[in-house]
Amino acid sequence: MLNIADTLHAWCREGRPFALATVIQVSGSAPLPPGTSLAVNTDGEAVGSISGGCVEGAVYELCAQVLKDGGPPARARFGYSDDDAFAVGLTCGGEIDVLVQRVEPATRPHLTAALDEVVLGRPAAVAQVVDGPEELLGRTLSLLGDGSAYDGTLGSDNEDRAVVARARALLRAGRTGVVDVGGDQDTCPEKLAVLVHVHAAPPRMLIFGAVDFAAALSRAGSFLGYRVTVCDARPVFATAARFPYADEVVVDWPHRHLERTQVDTRTVVCVLTHDAKFDIPLLALALSLPIAYVGAMGSRRTHEDRNRRLSEAGVTKAQLARLSSPIGLDLGAHTPEETAVSITAEIIAHTNGATGLPLSLGVGPIHRAAPAGTLPARATA
Structure with a gap:
């Protein structure tokens, strides 16, 4: 919808x-x-x-x-x-x-209210009965903001409360999905399948390092529906003019900005700085956070040295296993634009639990459901 x-x-x-x-x-x-x-x-x-x-x-x-x-x-x-x-x-x-x-x-004024929020870019969800008693089929209710307020009805207060509780979780995760409720006296006697249409705030892409690769990556991230931030400690490089596709450009030490900014399970972090004094404290923090993806640019020698330094800084093996380094898929990329495609391709594969291999080498369906809470908001409907 x-x-x-x-x-x-x-x-x-x-x-x-x-x-x-x-x-x-x-x-x-x-x-x-x-x-x-x-x-x-x-x-x-x-x-x-x-x-x-x-x-x-x-x-x-x-x-x-x-x-x-x-x-x-x-x-x-x-x-x-x-x-x-x-x-x-x-x-x-x-x-x-x-x-x-x-x-x-x-x-259905509640539907109009939800669409008002969506077109303004604010979080909202619409719950729609897609299976159940004929008299309830197609009924809707709307959740606004964080889901604390809702309007409309699916049949009764018990049914509404049961659906809203499940729909709030999907709204927080930024994922459209079907929930099953009811079939018992504690919630509601009728068993319902409810499709929750979710429009969440855009997921975040945090790019650290104000370099040419960051300019291309910020454009690709914006195209994919991310809210893009570029951060660098050097004010001469971190300017809005150099990164027109970024939603914000921040002058700050990378790890300090990551400490202060808001992240969630859909956030991706791309470290392009190539400088240990920035990379190590930043990656040590990023790998400890419940975010979707952490990648770092550099050669294999840089990667080995970075892992050694991170281990010395107290980063565990399990945390290091979360690091995508060198960042991106093997596409033979050379230019900043090609590298941006390589990085975003890896992010897409990672967040959808895919292999990143050519489809011609695989078997089975080419379309798959993504893991819960991983899809960018604008990629779902």
């Missing part, structure tokens, strides 16, 4: 009804994850995609029918048919379950 937040926000503000088709489950290899949506308004305008083009026509027709009939939400499954190569289905071989429902903005 939040992959098309800008358009849905405009339609809700205008009070225009629309049909919303949402991927609620994926089996095997499929191009887009749960939470991705396509919407059609009463003028026949469509926005979004749920399959990269394979089944859009059929989903559009379902949306048009739901808008016309005004009936209850409808579920449909699309997969590949070996028997009929011209059948509507996914050419990638996977299966997707889709929920199609009519949305009346006037009856």
Whole structure:
């Protein structure tokens, strides 16, 4: 749903009804994850995609029918048919379950409020019932900010409280996902599957070392949806003019800035300084923090010397094992731009639990779910 937040926000503000088709489950290899949506308004305008083009026509027709009939939400499954190569289905071989429902903005002001937050870049989540009793299917509630406030209802106070508790955890992790609740008297008698659409604050990329490689990496990080900070102790190099793609440029000793700044389990740290007096205290601190990724630039000789110094500084073997050094994947990179691709490729592979090997050498589905709490916010929907 939040992959098309800008358009849905405009339609809700205008009070225009629309049909919303949402991927609620994926089996095997499929191009887009749960939470991705396509919407059609009463003028026949469509926005979004749920399959990269394979089944859009059929989903559009379902949306048009739901808008016309005004009936209850409808579920449909699309997969590949070996028997009929011209059948509507996914050419990638996977299966997707889709929920199609009519949305009346006037009856869901909480949805408009959540979309207000999303378009302003603030954290929000929308919980949507995707499996359960027919009368609850498609119901939504919204969480704003850190999730301490919510509006809307999924059926009863018990059901709402049970879902909100689980949705807050996903909001903190910055991850869209399905949660199962209910089926017992302590929470709610009805068993529900609820898809929590999450828009979290962008994850952070902290780049230490105001060098040419940092300029290219800050641009790549911004493109991937990170909030990028470049930090260096030398004011002559750490200037906003040299790093136009960084959200902030900080003049400070690297380890001191890391001590003072806010990080979480989605934060990535890239150390490009090549200087032991900066690297050692910075990496010793970074490797002790619960962050997603720590990488350091340098030759293999530099890496060996750095590891020795870190060990002498009290860094444990388990902590050293978290360090990606030399930083990046082996792409044969030479230029700052190529090196930025190498580094970000390693970050993507690391945060998604992937191998970094060519897909042509692998087996099985090429699309996979990422580990909890690792996806950049703008990469999920």
